[in-house]
Amino acid sequence: MSTSLQPIRVLILYYSYSGQSSVLVRRLATGLGDQGAVVHQERICPLHPLRFPLGSIFKTIRLMLTTFFRRRHPIQPLEVGEGEPWDLVILGGPTWSWNASGPILRLLDTYPQLFRGRPVLALISCRGYWSTHWHYLRRRLTRMGATPLGPLVFDHPQAEPWRTLGVFFKIAGIAPERSSSPLSRFYRHFGHTPEQFEAAQQLGRRLATHLKAGSIPPDFKYIP
Numbered sequence: 422m423s424t425s426l427q428p429i430r431v432l433i434l435y436y437s438y439s440g441q442s443s444v445l446v447r448r449l450a451t452g453l454g455d456q457g458a459v460v461h462q463e464r465i466c467p468l469h470p471l472r473f474p475l476g477s478i479f480k481t482i483r484l485m486l487t488t489f490f491r492r493r494h495p496i497q498p499l500e501v502g503e504g505e506p507w508d509l510v511i512l513g514g515p516t517w518s519w520n521a522s523g524p525i526l527r528l529l530d531t532y533p534q535l536f537r538g539r540p541v542l543a544l545i546s547c548r549g550y551w552s553t554h555w556h557y558l559r560r561r562l563t564r565m566g567a568t569p570l571g572p573l574v575f576d577h578p579q580a581e582p583w584r585t586l587g588v589f590f591k592i593a594g595i596a597p598e599r600s601s602s603p604l605s606r607f608y609r610h611f612g613h614t615p616e617q618f619e620a621a622q623q624l625g626r627r628l629a630t631h632l633k634a635g636s637i638p639p640d641f642k643y644i645p
C-alpha cells in the first residue's frame with residue numbers, strides 16, 4: 422500500500438458491451454478521484470468488435486450459447502505496463518451466460534501478471550445472476566496468486582420475467598423500452614438506475630478511504 426506521501430494508485434481494467442459497466446466504472450473512478458486516488462482506466466477492446474445491438478435473435482442465441490461454454494474473445498494488446506506499482510486492480514464487466522464475458526476470459530488467460538500478487542476487486546454488471554461468475558473469478562484470481570476482493574454487484578432492478586426478456590430483446594435489437602413496443606408497459610428502462618450509478622461513486626470514495634488507511638476490509642462488498 423502507498424504511504425501517506427504517495428497517492429493511492431488504482432488500475433481499472435474493464436469490458437463493457439452495452440455500456441452499463443462503462444458508466445459504473447466511470448462513477449467508481451470519479452469517487453476514487455474525489456478522495457485523491459490516481460486512477461488508470463483501460464477498456465478491454467475485442468480484436469473483432471461486437472456490434473451492439475447484435476441485430477438478430479439468431480445471433481443473440483448464438484452469442485449466449487458460445488459464452489455458456491466460456492468461449493474466449495481475442496482482445497487488442499493492453500496499453501498498461503506490467504510492472505507498475507498498483508495498490509489495487511479493479512476488474513469490471515458484465516455477466517455473460519453465468520460467466521465472465523469472452524474478452525475478460527481472454528484477459529485473464531493472457532495477462533496473469535497484471536493480477537498476480539495484487540488485491541483485485543471485482544465489479545460485476547448483470548441482469549440478476551452473478552454468483553457463478555463471481556465464484557469463477559475468485560477461483561481464477563486465487564490460482565494466479567491474486568487476492569480477490571468484493572464483489573461489487575449491480576443488477577438490473579426491473580421485475581422478472583421482464584428484465585430477462587428485456588435484456589434478450591435489447592441485445593437482439595428490438596428496443597423493448599421504446600414506447601412503440603408492446604413490452605414497454607412492463608419494461609420501461611434498460612440497465613441500471615441513476616441511484617445505482619450514484620452508489621458506484623460513493624463506493625469509489627469509501628474504497629479510497631480504506632486504501633489510504635492501509636487495507637480494504639474483507640467484507641467490502643456491494644450485493645443486491
Ligand SMILES: Cc1cc2nc3c(=O)[nH]c(=O)nc-3n(C[C@H](O)[C@H](O)[C@H](O)COP(=O)(O)O)c2cc1C
Binds near residue numbers: 516
Ligand atoms: C451474451 C450475453 C449473456 C448474458 N448473460 C447473462 C447472465 O447469465 N446473467 C445475467 O444476470 N445477465 C446476463 N446478461 C446481461 C448483462 O450481464 C447485463 O445486461 C449487463 O448490465 C451488461 O453490461 P455491459 O453493458 O457493461 O455489457 C447477458 C448479456 C449478454 C450480452
